[in-house]
Amino acid sequence: MTGPAPDATAAAPAPQEPPGGRRAAVVWSIGVAVYFVAVTFRTSLGVAGLEATDRFHVNASALSAFSLLQLLVYAGMQIPVGLMVDRLGTKRVLTLGAVLFTAGQLGFALAPSYGTALAARALLGCGDAMTFISVLRLGTRWFPARRGPLMAQLAGLVGMAGNLVSTLVLAPVLHGLGWTAAFAGSAGAGLLVLVPLVLFLRDHPEGSEPPPPARPAAGGGAGGGFVRRQIRDSWREPGTRLGLWVHFTTQFPAMVFLLLWGMPFLVEAQGLPRTTAAGLLTLVVASHMGFGLVYGQIIGRRQSARLPLALGTVGTTAALWAAVLAFPGEQAPMWLLVTLCVVLGSCGPASMIGFDFARPANPAERQGTASGITNMGGFLASMTTLLTVGVLLDATGGDYRIAFSSVFAVELLGVAQILRLRGRTLARERERESCPPPRRPAPSPAPVRTLPGRAAAE
Structure with missing residues (x-):
């Protein structure tokens, strides 16, 4: 006689948390190198x-328009990239990204015209868009959840080190060897990181495969159903929306300064030599790296510090920009410019706090999509401000005080949305803590076929 059939509704054991460790650090480092x-x-x-x-x-x-187009492509790709990461896995998306941004950098080096250069930056932005969400996904797949805030901050810190290379290495090479040699030579770094990426990166530890995406209802297209469901369920979570607005409000002041307008502002409006201006840009990057370690440790230990840190960063940044722009005379003193650059360094770490709201609000199978939605925020704000500053500079004959005043309007919009969503998000988090989601049921066993006259398999 056969025993009773297994209960198809029995709960599966809770998924084991990733252990971290040396192998996790190696795999994560490969992904971060691409970023x-x-x-x-x-x-x-x-x-x-x-x-x-x-x-x-x-x-x-x-x-x-160079930076605007690049960021437009980047921001527009965030949700598609998040869906790709959830559906295809990290390794495939990172590999495609590395190929695209390397081709874009090489095309920018060889571009004979403004239009060709724009196309190259768009290609670069498309590849760039595939990196950060993939790295965040690696962190959640290879490290315990309690390490999430720190791993996100460390990823941002390594990214800022890439900014440091632009300032300290690419700038002297550009002035010494010229445009084509500098940009074409740097493109070789993209080929360099492709080798370990293809050979050694893995999406997740063995035995911790993510659950397959749920199948759409009958009659719906597989791709369309998956996309709609992922976006809809992620957006319904107030934590995802709050994450987007935190990222929107905190990231863009430093992004606009480092990506395009910092050097012209310091040289043309403040009358600084290019070497001194480059030093101040480097200070922003160094400050970012320091603040990243501090913010990651604080939030890892006290989740209640997330909003105070984010809003405090926004308020301090606005106060320093106001002091610089309103300072009597043509130029602000060096001590004030140094202070501004130090404070701008906190913007990047503060923007990572957005992911600390989106991450706990979504299950593992939606992490890529939710991160993509969150990551759109800062880049939408950066695009808006980059374009506004350029238009105002042309309209006012180069008045940087008027042009950079647009920072305050964008910050005000973001703060209003953060305050609107914070209560709902925190209430939802308390609800999840008091009522954790049920474990997924174990899959029903396949029916056992038996030959006539034979007993079922034991």
């Missing part, structure tokens, strides 16, 4: 803005 190169390429225009103006014979608005 490092992507940020180096992304920010390379920040030290070449004046050279680009001369090379392509463009004004401030046309110059801002």
